[in-house]
Amino acid sequence: MFILRRFAVAIPTLFVVSLLAFWFVDLIPGDPALHLAGNMATEDELADIRHHLGLDRPPLERYMLFLRGVVDPEIATSFRTSRPVVLEITERMPKTLIIAIGGLVIGLAFGVVTGVICALRQGGWFDAVVTVLTLAGISMPIYWLGLLCIWLFAVNLGWLPAAGAATPAHYVLPVLVVATRPAALFSRLVTANLLEVMGKDYLDTARSKGLSEHVVILRHALRNSLIAAVSVAGVQFGGMLGGSVVTETVFGVPGLGRLLVSAVSSSDYPVIQYSVLMFAVFFVLINLATDLLGQWLDPRTRDYTAA
């Protein structure tokens, strides 16, 4: 019930996004026909191309076609390649997801482990090292870090390929680079939250039941401190999809980010519009998943009346 209701709420959101995606892109200065035909084309040639692309139809009609294109891939075709946008997107999505999910999982694992250790060993050398690393991870621009990693691991050490996406080895650098930010963030977050709950009475209660310190920390303290981390993970995952634009350009990975950038620079409106819409759908799903996870971790937020 809860999920259904959430989906029902998402529909108006997506409708508004579709309005924004369509009309804002339509307002971008520039002319897709001019981009296709080049700067020596005459007005007549441009008019022919505009007609072929359907750009000479009234705006409302084009918007209705845009909405129909969501269910009918034959209308939703790229200006540049004439292929259905859904084909262009599905071809590229796995590469983006591998990097985003891989980065998030590694970041989360690293962050939680170091976060717990730092909380238990406050002020030790490990804490100091992790603090420095996480500060670096949060402040370093992904773009710069990516180029540094290519220089070190590909050019100097020759361990990994510099760019491309042909083999699993090609994904190692992008995933690790993308993982730095969530790793740093989760590490700080878990440490702070753990320290906060450590003094709480319910942990003493747990201890007085005779539970071992391990169980107290992992089952009770950590579970509580993860609630915030999960919400942040949701936001981070969304951010990583957005950040894929940068990572994919640096590492030459043909994912959604690259698709979107090249679509923008070549005025391929349908690809921009449907990609934006799809990103919005992603965000809705991520938010839903975050809420469900949060409810599982924290029973207080569960909606009993609906259950």
Add this chain to the structure above:
Amino acid sequence: MNQILSAVRSSFRARTVAASLLLATALPLAAIAAPEGELRIAVGADATTFHPHVNSLPVGNTVDGLVFQQLFRIDADNKVVPALATDYGWSEDGMTFTVSFETGHSFTNGRPVNAEAVAASFNQLLDPDSGSIYAGLYASLGKAEAQGEDTVVFHMAEPNGHVLMLLANSAAGIIDTEANAEMGAEYGRKPVGSGPYMVEEFIGGERFTLVPNPDYKGARPATLERVTFMAVPEDGSRMALLETGEVDIVDRVPAESIPTIDALDSASVILPDSMFSISMEMVLRGPLEDKRVREALNISIDRDGMVQGILGGLGTPSQGQVGPGTEDALRVTFEPKPYDPERAKALLAEAGFGPDSPLELRVNCPNGRYIKDSQVCQALTGQWQAIGVKATPNVLDLPSWSAAHQVPIEERSYDMSMIGRATAGIDFTVYRLFRSGVSANTTGFNNARVDSLLAEGRATTDLEEQKKIYAEIQQIVWDEMPFVFLWYQKQAIGIADTVTGFTIRPDETMLFDTVQVSVDG
């Protein structure tokens, strides 16, 4: 087969005999030189489609030149040479153009490349409803008609003495229209052609590979077992691929990276000419209608200094509006514009501009379209300020920059804009840019003499006469200075030492006719 039918024509027979003799002697050689080795290339641009009627990228031109056959082609020296064509000629009134061509070739799906297929390919190119972006450019060809098996006749829409140039451009690649109809948009990724190579694999945005076409029987067989193109837009990463030996060729080497690549043991950078001619195109109204002002702006900038200091050597000061390799048979060059700020000041004073009433200029530049474009914009306005012009740079994002040129002249919000021009063909370039009333002529240039010369140039098919006509047009444009002529860009290509025989034309199309990759470095 079909050849027997077509050999009825005597001239053709002589050629066929000669060709078969040539083939007989070449066969043993061809048997020795079986394709071998893999060439790996990293390019900055994402190839989107190889359909010759839609493609507008140099990397697409490169592939189309390998995958499709043409009646004529442009060779490594930029000359138009016959490819499949064996004979051609004009009717008396210049309204019919007939081409006979070599038969016996077939598309990779087995369909013959006969007159019907060639005519169908051209008629699709000429049909704007097919999505062809070159329908307007080729419109003068009118309609193609098959005659027998080996001849195609163009019923011209208007006389055009520059047909060979059009037929040699990669947009005139002979496509299999039936396969195109069956495959739809996929044809742009895995085109069915009859050239020496075919596309084996295409992964959007990442890479594509070409392999030899086993059925190819033409004059320029594949020399490589495989050609792999990778798309890597980020300069640093692309250079890293050459440094690590993951690829053999990279394009668009940034000026800063040239010393690094040259310092490698295994690779070096070549700097071939590019036909990209960069100019500040003026809006000819108000003070800019005064030729003295246009000259002052042209002679007050230090082109050599900017080419070395800003472009890192990746340019050659302009010697005419059209760039090198733009139909060299008709192109003429002049002394570069001098650098004489004192004379520029005098000219401005003569035109009525001084410290009290300075000339105001709004200068548009794109960001990221041409080599160091936004820095050039700053440098140019700085040099104009030095002679007392109130020049303000205005660096724009690409869509806004190109949209600004489409506004009617009276409503333009700028006085000059940095634009690069690169087209295969003198007539096409000067007609579109300098013929009065053509909508691509965005400066508002209007010269009665040029207009009448352009009409004469199209009407004649005589090369000597065309040379005279187009030389005069280029002279007038150079003297009238509707643009502040800047420079021709240079290409910078990094190549591993293992690669031999690689050439790249000024239109940035790579040629692999004689490329070889040695296995041992």
